[in-house]
Amino acid sequence: MTDTVLDVRDLRVEFPTRRGVLTALDGVSLSIRRGEILGVVGESGAGKSMTGMAILGLLEPPGRIAGGEIHLSGDRIDTLSESEMEQVRGRRIGAIFQDPLTSLNPLFRVGDQLIETIRLHTDLTRDQAGQRALGLLREVGIPAPEDRMNSFPHQFSGGMRQRVVIALALCAEPELIVADEPTTALDVSIQAQITALLRQLCTERGTAVMLVTHDMGVIAETADRVAVMYAGRLVETGPVDDVVRRPQHPYTAGLMGSIPGLRSDVEELSMIPGSMPRLDAIPPGCAFNPRCDKAGPRCRREAPRITGEGAACWLAMEGSTA
Amino acid sequence: MTRADAILEVDALERRFDVSAPWLNRLLENKPRRVLRAVDGVDFQIERGKTLALVGESGCGKSTIAKLVTGLHPPSDGAIRFHGDRDRVQMIFQDPYASLNPRWRVGRIIAEPLRTLRPETTDAEAEARVAELLGIVGLSPTDAVKYPHAFSGGQRQRISIARALAGEPEFLVCDEPTSALDVSVQAQVLNLMKRLQREFGLTYLFISHDLSVVRHMADEIAVMYLGRIVEMQPTADLFANPLHPYTRMLLDTIPDLERPNRNRSPMRGEVPSPIAPPPGCSFHPRCPLANDRCRTERPSRTEHVMGGRVACFAAEEGRI
Numbered sequence: 001m002t003d004t005v006l007d008v009r010d011l012r013v014e015f016p017t018r019r020g021v022l023t024a025l026d027g028v029s030l031s032i033r034r035g036e037i038l039g040v041v042g043e044s045g046a047g048k049s050m051t052g053m054a055i056l057g058l059l060e061p062p063g064r065i066a067g068g069e070i071h072l073s074g075d076r077i078d079t080l081s082e083s084e085m086e087q088v089r090g091r092r093i094g095a096i097f098q099d100p101l102t103s104l105n106p107l108f109r110v111g112d113q114l115i116e117t118i119r120l121h122t123d124l125t126r127d128q129a130g131q132r133a134l135g136l137l138r139e140v141g142i143p144a145p146e147d148r149m150n151s152f153p154h155q156f157s158g159g160m161r162q163r164v165v166i167a168l169a170l171c172a173e174p175e176l177i178v179a180d181e182p183t184t185a186l187d188v189s190i191q192a193q194i195t196a197l198l199r200q201l202c203t204e205r206g207t208a209v210m211l212v213t214h215d216m217g218v219i220a221e222t223a224d225r226v227a228v229m230y231a232g233r234l235v236e237t238g239p240v241d242d243v244v245r246r247p248q249h250p251y252t253a254g255l256m257g258s259i260p261g262l263r264s265d266v267e268e269l270s271m272i273p274g275s276m277p278r279l280d281a282i283p284p285g286c287a288f289n290p291r292c293d294k295a296g297p298r299c300r301r302e303a304p305r306i307t308g309e310g311a312a313c314w315l316a317m318e319g320s321t322a
Numbered sequence: 323m324t325r326a327d328a329i330l331e332v333d334a335l336e337r338r339f340d341v342s343a344p345w346l347n348r349l350l351e352n353k354p355r356r357v358l359r360a361v362d363g364v365d366f367q368i369e370r371g372k373t374l375a376l377v378g379e380s381g382c383g384k385s386t387i388a389k390l391v392t393g394l395h396p397p398s399d400g401a402i403r404f405h406g407d408r409d410r411v412q413m414i415f416q417d418p419y420a421s422l423n424p425r426w427r428v429g430r431i432i433a434e435p436l437r438t439l440r441p442e443t444t445d446a447e448a449e450a451r452v453a454e455l456l457g458i459v460g461l462s463p464t465d466a467v468k469y470p471h472a473f474s475g476g477q478r479q480r481i482s483i484a485r486a487l488a489g490e491p492e493f494l495v496c497d498e499p500t501s502a503l504d505v506s507v508q509a510q511v512l513n514l515m516k517r518l519q520r521e522f523g524l525t526y527l528f529i530s531h532d533l534s535v536v537r538h539m540a541d542e543i544a545v546m547y548l549g550r551i552v553e554m555q556p557t558a559d560l561f562a563n564p565l566h567p568y569t570r571m572l573l574d575t576i577p578d579l580e581r582p583n584r585n586r587s588p589m590r591g592e593v594p595s596p597i598a599p600p601p602g603c604s605f606h607p608r609c610p611l612a613n614d615r616c617r618t619e620r621p622s623r624t625e626h627v628m629g630g631r632v633a634c635f636a637a638e639e640g641r642i
Binding site: 043044157159160187188189190191192214215216217218220221254255257258259260267268269270271272275 | 516571
């Protein structure tokens with residue numbers, strides 16, 4: 001028995017459209033161990049949320065998984081039926097989204113929402129479920145949880161609401177939590193509280209966390225390992241220290257250089273020329289090659305792939321782009 | 323205190339909003355009038371050609387100040403003195419999707435301030451000027467005939483900047499100009515704004531919640547909390563030697579990419595409602611240094627021995 005919770009192998013997601021099939025994810029391979037936080041980072045349209053949604057089985061039609069496998073603690077889940085997947089979601093995989101208001105029902109008391117979710121996934125009685133709900137609210141740091149059980153979502157602040165959503169995701173003690181931009185809607189001081197909470201839960205409960213965000217700072221503070229995405233492909237994976245300090249892929253390096261405030265004395269931020277290609281215009285070879293100043297003939301011809309750690313770049317993998 | 327070279331002086335600025343329940347409800351349910359003090363006694367000056375940044379969390383009043391300075395809201399009290407041409411103030415907004423008219427071609431959007439400022443401009447002159455402005459912000463002159471939907475977020479923000487430049491501004495109010503953009507696009511827009519400042523001698527009032535961006539852009543920083551400026555210092559000094567406990571906490575929230583996964587204590591509590599701010603120093607419920615004086619008396623901004631201006635009894639008394 002291994003402690004690998006999530007294992008995604010060569011995942012491919014396609015969207016059939018009138019003008020042909022768009023490949024939204026291409027050859028994405030990831031794994032997360034027990035108690036580990038994997039940060040998935042990228043800019044808008046890089047496919048990071050799409051990866052999370054594919055794992056949750058929540059791809060918007062006509063999007064479909066066209067290749068690859070997703071395993072949860074050894075069980076293959078990408079081939080499950082919709083009703084089987086409903087059993088997995090909530091019970092074995094918890095989800096936290098950007099806007100806490102969309103995850104909470106505005107008409108029900110927070111305590112009742114927690115109790116209902118717990119009873120849906122376990123055999124506990126209402127009283128036992130109530131005790132567990134109270135314990136969860138306490139664990140996620142809601143002050144006076146006994147009183148707050150009877151409050152409605154609108155009576156909580158944004159940061160407290162996100163804590164409630166985290167409690168909701170923890171109801172059935174899932175093996176994996178997919179957190180999609182959980183701190184993006186929050187103020188900076190609250191952001192730090194939420195990421196600290198995620199880290200603490202991950203360490204104490206041994207939950208594996210997939211943290212999807214555009215914010216390299218959040219990743220650096222929270223994640224153990226990081227996967228950088230670009231145009232629906234994985235460009236670099238590795239321990240957060242290595243990727244942040246010694247990025248191997250030219251895109252990762254450019255991304256790091258464009259973050260202001262690292263060195264206060266720079267007059268110009270480094271820029272990556274151009275912008276990410278649209279899904280219907282991904283160039284052949286390495287998707288980054290038109291924006292890369294190190295690109296050679298091989299980069300324009302053949303797409304580099306990584307399955308484990310490292311950078312999907314011919315220069316980093318083979319020392320040459322010829 | 324008046325600086326000879328100040329382009330904008332703001333004195334004891336106040337903006338109150340009446341957020342009371344409707345009249346009938348007040349009458350029937352015996353509810354009192356409620357007033358939200360979005361901006362509560364703010365003063366600052368900006369030197370010509372410099373950038374002053376206002377930073378703070380949601381609801382601290384920074385965007386209200388932007389609207390007061392540009393005249394979108396009248397102030398409830400206090401004075402805004404602009405030493406220059408009032409027509410030469412322009413604004414760049416946060417959301418590049420909401421701030422451009424989707425039914426207008428880009429050329430018409432950019433020419434709009436030009437036609438207001440100089441009604442005698444001929445079509446040919448306007449067209450030439452639009453082409454020039456598009457070039458300045460790094461777009462192509464042929465983009466003038468397209469509609470905003472054809473552009474990405476970063477390109478739209480360039481169009482907003484071109485439109486602002488069409489008014490030949492001396493002074494630009496930028497309200498979170500890059501917070502809707504991806505980091506690599508943000509870098510492009512920030513670099514563009516710095517270049518334009520150098521080339522045209524622009525003065526910026528730069529509003530942002532992002533301390534890293536502010537550090538890159540600003541000459542001086544004013545930190546706001548619940549409608550007041552709690553600390554104001556030149557950028558390098560503020561980062562080297564923050565005086566107010568709130569500033570220190572904010573600085574501690576900046577993720578440090580050089581030292582990932584460092585241990586730090588997240589800031590306690592949340593910003594209280596601006597409708598019922600705490601008595602005394604409004605930061606006292608979250609402040610580790612608060613004492614009885616902080617809970618009852620309100621600190622005003624004073625010159626600190628280390629330089630800079632800070633509104634904090636702990637800093638004043640040397641308890642920090």
